[in-house]
Amino acid sequence: MSNAERPLTGDFRADGRPLGIGEYEKTGGYLALRRALKEMSPAGVMDEVKDSRLRGRGGAGFPTGSKWSFVPSGADVFSSGPKFIVANADEMEPGTFKDRILMENNPHMLIEGMLLGAYATGADCAYIFVRGEYFGSARAIGKAVAEAYGKNYLGKNILGSGFNLEMHLHMSAGRYMCGEETGLLNSLEGKRAIPRTKPPYPQVSGFMGRPTVVNNVETLCNVPHIIRNGAEWFRGLSRGFSGDGGTKIYGASGRVKRPGAWELPIGTTAREILEEHAGGMRDGFRFRGLLPGGASTEFLLEEHLDVRMDFDSVQKVGSRMGTGTMIILDDRTCPVGMQLSLQKFFARESCGWCTPCREGLSWVVHMLGAIEEGQGEMEDIDLLLEQARLLAPGHTFCALAPGAAEPLGSGVKYFRQDFERHIREKHCPWKIKNS
Amino acid sequence: MLSGAELNEIEKELRAYSDRKMGCIGALKIVQRHRGWITDEALRDLAGYLEMTPDELDSVATFYPLVFRRQVGRHVILVCDSVSCYNVGYEELLWHLMKRLAIGLGQTTADGRFTLLPAACLGVCESAPAIMIDADVHGGLEPPEKVDQILNSYE
Amino acid sequence: MEDKKLVTVYIEDKPYRVRPDQSMLDACLSLGFDLPYFCWHPAMHSVGACRQCAVKQFKDENDRKGMIVMACMTPAGEGTRISIKDPEAVEFRAKVIEWLMLNHPHDCPVCDEGGECHLQDMTVMTGHAYRRTRFRKRTHRNQYLGPFVNHEMNRCIQCYRCVRFYNDYAGGRDFGVFAAHDNVYFGRQEDGVLESEFSGNLVEVCPTGVFTDRTLKMHYTRKWDLQTAPSVCVHCGLGCNTIPGERYGTLRRIRNRYNGQVNGYFICDRGRYGYEFANSATRIRRPYRITYGKAGEKIENALEEGKVLPHVKSLLQGAKGIIGIGSPRASLEANYLLKKFCGPGNFYAGFSDAEFNLVGRIISVLTGGPVKAPALREVAEADAVFVLGEDVSGTAPMLGLAIRQAVRQKPVEAVIKSGIPAWNDYAVRQAVQNDKGPFFIATSAATRIDSLAEGTFHGAPDDIARLGFAVAAAISPEAPAPDGSLPEAAAGLVPRIAARLREAKRPVIISGTGAGSRAVIEAAFNVAKSLFDSGKDAGLCYVAAECNSIGLGLMGGKSLREAVGAVRENRADTVIVLENDIFDRLSAPEAEALLSARQVISIDHLPNHTVSMAHTVLPAAVFAEGTGTFVSNEGRAQRFYRVYVPAGQVEESWRWLSEFLAASAGAKFFTVDDVQRAMAGELPAFGGVPAAAPPADFRISGLKIPRQPHRYSGRTSIHADVDVNEPKPPADPDSPLSFSMEGFDGRPPSALISRFWAPGWNSVQAVNKFQSEVGGRLRGGDPGQRLIGPAGKEKSLPYFTGIPAPFTRLEGKFLVVPLYHVFGSEKLSALSPPVSELVPSPYLALNPEDAGELGCTEGMEIRLIVEDVFFRLAARLDASIARGVAGFPLGLPGLHGITLPSWGRIGIPPGVREAAEESGEDRA
Numbered sequence A: 001m002s003n004a005e006r007p008l009t010g011d012f013r014a015d016g017r018p019l020g021i022g023e024y025e026k027t028g029g030y031l032a033l034r035r036a037l038k039e040m041s042p043a044g045v046m047d048e049v050k051d052s053r054l055r056g057r058g059g060a061g062f063p064t065g066s067k068w069s070f071v072p073s074g075a076d077v078f079s080s081g082p083k084f085i086v087a088n089a090d091e092m093e094p095g096t097f098k099d100r101i102l103m104e105n106n107p108h109m110l111i112e113g114m115l116l117g118a119y120a121t122g123a124d125c126a127y128i129f130v131r132g133e134y135f136g137s138a139r140a141i142g143k144a145v146a147e148a149y150g151k152n153y154l155g156k157n158i159l160g161s162g163f164n165l166e167m168h169l170h171m172s173a174g175r176y177m178c179g180e181e182t183g184l185l186n187s188l189e190g191k192r193a194i195p196r197t198k199p200p201y202p203q204v205s206g207f208m209g210r211p212t213v214v215n216n217v218e219t220l221c222n223v224p225h226i227i228r229n230g231a232e233w234f235r236g237l238s239r240g241f242s243g244d245g246g247t248k249i250y251g252a253s254g255r256v257k258r259p260g261a262w263e264l265p266i267g268t269t270a271r272e273i274l275e276e277h278a279g280g281m282r283d284g285f286r287f288r289g290l291l292p293g294g295a296s297t298e299f300l301l302e303e304h305l306d307v308r309m310d311f312d313s314v315q316k317v318g319s320r321m322g323t324g325t326m327i328i329l330d331d332r333t334c335p336v337g338m339q340l341s342l343q344k345f346f347a348r349e350s351c352g353w354c355t356p357c358r359e360g361l362s363w364v365v366h367m368l369g370a371i372e373e374g375q376g377e378m379e380d381i382d383l384l385l386e387q388a389r390l391l392a393p394g395h396t397f398c399a400l401a402p403g404a405a406e407p408l409g410s411g412v413k414y415f416r417q418d419f420e421r422h423i424r425e426k427h428c429p430w431k432i433k434n435s
Numbered sequence B: 001m002l003s004g005a006e007l008n009e010i011e012k013e014l015r016a017y018s019d020r021k022m023g024c025i026g027a028l029k030i031v032q033r034h035r036g037w038i039t040d041e042a043l044r045d046l047a048g049y050l051e052m053t054p055d056e057l058d059s060v061a062t063f064y065p066l067v068f069r070r071q072v073g074r075h076v077i078l079v080c081d082s083v084s085c086y087n088v089g090y091e092e093l094l095w096h097l098m099k100r101l102a103i104g105l106g107q108t109t110a111d112g113r114f115t116l117l118p119a120a121c122l123g124v125c126e127s128a129p130a131i132m133i134d135a136d137v138h139g140g141l142e143p144p145e146k147v148d149q150i151l152n153s154y155e
Numbered sequence C: 001m002e003d004k005k006l007v008t009v010y011i012e013d014k015p016y017r018v019r020p021d022q023s024m025l026d027a028c029l030s031l032g033f034d035l036p037y038f039c040w041h042p043a044m045h046s047v048g049a050c051r052q053c054a055v056k057q058f059k060d061e062n063d064r065k066g067m068i069v070m071a072c073m074t075p076a077g078e079g080t081r082i083s084i085k086d087p088e089a090v091e092f093r094a095k096v097i098e099w100l101m102l103n104h105p106h107d108c109p110v111c112d113e114g115g116e117c118h119l120q121d122m123t124v125m126t127g128h129a130y131r132r133t134r135f136r137k138r139t140h141r142n143q144y145l146g147p148f149v150n151h152e153m154n155r156c157i158q159c160y161r162c163v164r165f166y167n168d169y170a171g172g173r174d175f176g177v178f179a180a181h182d183n184v185y186f187g188r189q190e191d192g193v194l195e196s197e198f199s200g201n202l203v204e205v206c207p208t209g210v211f212t213d214r215t216l217k218m219h220y221t222r223k224w225d226l227q228t229a230p231s232v233c234v235h236c237g238l239g240c241n242t243i244p245g246e247r248y249g250t251l252r253r254i255r256n257r258y259n260g261q262v263n264g265y266f267i268c269d270r271g272r273y274g275y276e277f278a279n280s281a282t283r284i285r286r287p288y289r290i291t292y293g294k295a296g297e298k299i300e301n302a303l304e305e306g307k308v309l310p311h312v313k314s315l316l317q318g319a320k321g322i323i324g325i326g327s328p329r330a331s332l333e334a335n336y337l338l339k340k341f342c343g344p345g346n347f348y349a350g351f352s353d354a355e356f357n358l359v360g361r362i363i364s365v366l367t368g369g370p371v372k373a374p375a376l377r378e379v380a381e382a383d384a385v386f387v388l389g390e391d392v393s394g395t396a397p398m399l400g401l402a403i404r405q406a407v408r409q410k411p412v413e414a415v416i417k418s419g420i421p422a423w424n425d426y427a428v429r430q431a432v433q434n435d436k437g438p439f440f441i442a443t444s445a446a447t448r449i450d451s452l453a454e455g456t457f458h459g460a461p462d463d464i465a466r467l468g469f470a471v472a473a474a475i476s477p478e479a480p481a482p483d484g485s486l487p488e489a490a491a492g493l494v495p496r497i498a499a500r501l502r503e504a505k506r507p508v509i510i511s512g513t514g515a516g517s518r519a520v521i522e523a524a525f526n527v528a529k530s531l532f533d534s535g536k537d538a539g540l541c542y543v544a545a546e547c548n549s550i551g552l553g554l555m556g557g558k559s560l561r562e563a564v565g566a567v568r569e570n571r572a573d574t575v576i577v578l579e580n581d582i583f584d585r586l587s588a589p590e591a592e593a594l595l596s597a598r599q600v601i602s603i604d605h606l607p608n609h610t611v612s613m614a615h616t617v618l619p620a621a622v623f624a625e626g627t628g629t630f631v632s633n634e635g636r637a638q639r640f641y642r643v644y645v646p647a648g649q650v651e652e653s654w655r656w657l658s659e660f661l662a663a664s665a666g667a668k669f670f671t672v673d674d675v676q677r678a679m680a681g682e683l684p685a686f687g688g689v690p691a692a693a694p695p696a697d698f699r700i701s702g703l704k705i706p707r708q709p710h711r712y713s714g715r716t717s718i719h720a721d722v723d724v725n726e727p728k729p730p731a732d733p734d735s736p737l738s739f740s741m742e743g744f745d746g747r748p749p750s751a752l753i754s755r756f757w758a759p760g761w762n763s764v765q766a767v768n769k770f771q772s773e774v775g776g777r778l779r780g781g782d783p784g785q786r787l788i789g790p791a792g793k794e795k796s797l798p799y800f801t802g803i804p805a806p807f808t809r810l811e812g813k814f815l816v817v818p819l820y821h822v823f824g825s826e827k828l829s830a831l832s833p834p835v836s837e838l839v840p841s842p843y844l845a846l847n848p849e850d851a852g853e854l855g856c857t858e859g860m861e862i863r864l865i866v867e868d869v870f871f872r873l874a875a876r877l878d879a880s881i882a883r884g885v886a887g888f889p890l891g892l893p894g895l896h897g898i899t900l901p902s903w904g905r906i907g908i909p910p911g912v913r914e915a916a917e918e919s920g921e922d923r924a
């Protein structure tokens, strides 16, 4: 595939080092910014993004252009005063590593995307919220921000346009909840990362109570390309089976031959990703199921592999595209153990704010632990399913617990025999085999 | 007492925020980088410096797993226990590390060299199973013995 | 509040008209539905954390599927349609309880909260009954939080109400939530005494037994075994409504009694924990007279029942001139009967002369001026506040809490206008950030609420008054301006304060007797009048020191110094002192002169200097042992009721005085109602007193209102150690309340609410059922009757013109000004052991530069001489104190008997400086 078909990753250096500002400019970097500042109004940039049918790559798939359009521009309290744009680089969804790749390889692309987002929404201050473990990304971004200031892509009166943007890097200190956009804003304010109510949405009252746009790194990285090449070009990048535009960085981890991430047209099938790009299962391992887009999506089985990986199609087969990075379960891994690992993560990362998540997930972990250890009871299975049903969107304060319920409900449903076998045989069949 | 070097770094960190309190997470991490962990005394000193009470600062500090409020060893090993690593041999790796270091999760070796902590997905799932020692990620630790060599390079 | 249009919402498909500025939980509770909740609190609103208030919401009448929403986070909009009974919602609510119960210890039998636990109530309400988990419960370590609040963290259900009250609402900063996920912990960073003077509210805010009343624990009694009656706090002049609880003749605890206009849901720790003076072992419980033995030693001769009156009668008959000293901590009824007994010409108000004048000035201003005295609730809703001279955090703590809310009014209003509903608490806080409405404070030294203020000034009272006068003059050209200049810090504030007050719609000016300055009080009036004249809905709030200061002020009388004169000049040889220690009001020589009368009769409940000099002592009931009326600082007459009949020969003071009247052939008063009727008839100022509460013959369906809950246990055996025969319950001629569990069990008139309870609602949350809408007024109106109101605009007092000259330092002297502490400055509460633990040790606050000139360092012992009285005190350096001024923490142990402000001299006792220098050298 040519670089034009892989706008996000096509220009990466072969040695895996980040593109410097000169290199980035040589690939056409900052042209979009120049063009926007010179030729386009903020509304024009916003319209182009709307037109491109770019949908958020943070997992929920919310159309980016319409998200931006909720930033108030009238004359009320929120319209006057500072506004913010924040890149969500928390990337703590298990199985997900795409944003890291983008930041480590081409940090300027993110900066330019944020510049365009800021220009479109009237923001004058930007934060890049990077998870605490991403030292590589932070180094690359820190350097790139300094370079961009050096060339007046950032700072006051950018390129003589009168447009200003300050940009700061924030290194986090752990907690999955920081990735949830309102938890992120609390964390950015130096508080505990508990989520906030919506409404008011961050676009109205976000960072420091001011209008704030929070976008995923991959989402923002698409924006320079959209502005440079046009919405129509962008829409054409996808396989065109759904309304979604552009490419997507898909990934695969687990016992596949070549775990990794690949930029592919939106709508590529799961099977193609698994078999062609990830090279299929490792020798000696059979495919049992996968989580299509990070830990907080429903399991899919062999029979679902031909699903097109776009937001709507994956939904139709009962899961979500999420972050588009799939996690593969093989036949030599215990599905109860995997479930326990998943739920331990969610229980531990719960912020402790709302009851169902704080208490329910820890109960789920106790039950899964008991089953895995051979101390399970048959009623536990129904209790697990009940918990998965109760941890539904709207029942909890934010989407963390419902995210946990997705692999829980589907996992118990699809692998019920394995759960029952643990309970009947009073031990984990996989552990015996392995030891 | 916060050291001059710590204060310099903290002041630099605070520039990104319009209110001193907002920089508290970064400031905690700076102090931790200098001292390994946040003692009660460091917490009080830093709180005072940021115009917070110790209670306010600790409320934030104890929320975040990468802020250590208990003593840790010279090197902290974060063992990813999330799903991608689990699926490719996390348990064997953890087992091996515990045997090799003779400590359990949450513990520090007798010589104060390593502390072993569980960690959420480190974002390097393509090279699972993975661990992180201080600021370095080490992936592809299958079979687990691969880790032995790595440990040797941390004194 | 502006008049909001109503909207129609549907609950179980039935239409209801409700206010749109509330959440559906508010609306449901106000409509009387039972809907469980935890994280929501009517004063702190919604955050949606606990997920307990789940209901089903439907898009419209055709939507049969609906979706689960949290009622507390759902606006009551036109056409909003919900179901509480929907099976899915019912199931979910039970499951929320199940989750909370996974780790809850189920230790109700040994838990102090048992029987009044919101968690118990909600568990029963949702129907959750069976435990389905077999795993071990999480456990936590508890903390020592001081003498007031006990901590038992394992019971926590993580509703976050404690932090939301302590930190967000009350501004505490030494408490918080720690850690994350199912390990969150509520407490302090380390063990230690909670710093907030509102910490005791945690006990009522916490829905279960994490935070409980530590003083109750020391003499524990279940809620259902407490005998309770409505009462009024006696520890400052604000008149917060309380519910004391008694068992076995001792007071066990104080709880808040909701009054929508006054204290709302909260009271301060002084009010909650000050009660134990009532249980003191040193209480005077029998009448006695003093005789002198051969060696001149004093002998206490008990006066048996039946001997008291003949003794008194003989005293009075032999008297050549009887004078009475009233009391600002005694009931109106007692003061009135004393006045009646002695005759108006022989009644002396029991204030110091200085305070007498200040209170008189306040009353004349509130009745003769154009500006109303706001209720606490109105202060909390003010959109600008200017405090002149009064350290409210020390003298009237709840006023500080009200100011804390007022400071948010203006920014919150702006946020509401932009579409975020007021009840969405965290969203509002997020949008408000650190914005504060206008609040200025001018006091002698920094106070606990200074950090809220936009501007502060610290100076001598005269300079504070001049600041006030200048602000008034800046607002209205008709108000006189001070000549000469103001201190620089004050001068800069004048235009800012004036501008910010002018922008406000409902500004409140606060002052009081605390600074001891008439000029300060007058300056506050000028500011308020200038605002009123420029069309503002202004309020003028004066703090008076004691629970009945304003009542006594309205009663009038003569000044205490005149009483001294009467004795000195032999115009009187018999002095009756009503619930008062004269040594707090007069200098020691004067007090001694007054008490040198031939006969001194003291009616009081605890020994004090006056009691020790009296010849006849009659034991008085404390507030919880008697019935009567206090008048609060806003002029609100409020009735308090006898909670229990005290042991011994203790009587309410007014009853002793009624006996006096009878003994001297006057008419005897048999009931409080009798006294009130006579008082109202005779003194027009008290015409409203009878209306403050229903009369004693009030009945509902022929029934009295019981002081004991219907589950009160052991009634027939409670006296069994004395007599196995069950006694007849005591009669109560003074109120419609009975000393039993029989009677009307429903919702009584608001002034007669002895406890908040409703079927299914055993916790204090039952208060919802007593309000006309949650957080609003009690049904039938909040208790109390305003006795004073502003004069008509035309008849209003003119501006005061007595502007003091600027404060100037005097060589070798210091102006000693009073300072106040929540614990210690008020005497009765300081007698309560848990409170006394927190009383600071005496000190004198000095500006560090002055201290430097004196050669004195922090903590050094210094000597203060004021009005010929010596004090040995530790120096405390306080940069907020102006030069030439010294701060004297009035009321701390040993620190009374002088009238402040006053000029004093400071010396360093010989040897002290040298000793300090030596130890300094040792250290170096």
Ligand SMILES: Cc1cc2nc3c(=O)[nH]c(=O)nc-3n(C[C@H](O)[C@H](O)[C@H](O)COP(=O)(O)O)c2cc1C
Binding pocket: A055, A056, A057, A058, A059, A060, A061, A062, A064, A067, A088, A089, A090, A091, A092, A093, A176, A177, A178, A179, A180, A181, A182, A214, A215, A216, A217, A219, A220, A398, A399, A400, A403
């Ligand atoms: C528990 C939780 C964790 C999340 N973590 C991330 C994350 O790490 N990175 C991210 O971009 N979005 C994350 N999201 C989604 C964000 O809330 C938000 O939807 C996203 O940043 C919006 O960006 P987009 O519109 O560009 O997708 C998370 C959501 C939840 C509920």
Ligand code: SF4
Binding pocket: A177, A194, A195, A349, A350, A351, A352, A353, A354, A355, A357, A358, A396, A397, A398, A399, A400, A401, A402
């Ligand atoms: S679902 Fe509730 S407890 Fe869980 S992370 Fe969200 S708000 Fe926190």
Ligand code: FES
Binding pocket: C025, C036, C037, C038, C039, C040, C047, C048, C049, C050, C051, C052, C053, C054, C070, C071, C072, C073
């Ligand atoms: S009361 Fe509604 S969620 Fe807690």
